[in-house]
Structure formats: C-alpha cells, structure tokens
C-alpha cells in the first residue's frame with residue numbers, strides 16, 4: 001500500500017533578490033580592504049592575479065614589489 005501524506009510538493013517559486021552571495025570578495029593586499037572582484041583593480045604579479053580597491057593601492061603595491069629582489 002502506498003502511504004500518502006496528502007502534501008503536495010510545491011515548486012519553490014523563484015524569488016527575485018539581489019544576489020549578494022554571488023559576488024566574490026577579494027582582499028586588497030595593500031590596504032587589507034575587501035573589494036568585489038568585479039570592480040577591483042587587477043594586477044598580475046609573478047603569475048598571480050591580485051586585486052586592489054584602487055589604482056593607488058595597486059601602484060603602491062607594484063612599486064613595493066619591484067623593490068624586492
């Protein structure tokens with residue numbers, strides 16, 4: 001015999017929300033601020049992609065990085 005609860009499986013209706021969770025936060029290694037990867041300033045350093053909150057931070061970091069041997 002089948003055991004039926006009488007409960008219908010409802011489709012979860014799509015909610016339109018702003019998708020905050022889909023935004024990746026990346027850390028600016030220069031000042032430690034977390035910025036969304038989408039709007040971050042990118043720089044490739046030694047094969048690694050780094051993200052910065054501003055051009056200023058990027059430039060500072062790159063300048064600092066260059067001084068290292």
Ligand SMILES: [Zn+2]
Nearest residue numbers: 028031053057
């Ligand atoms: Zn910064």
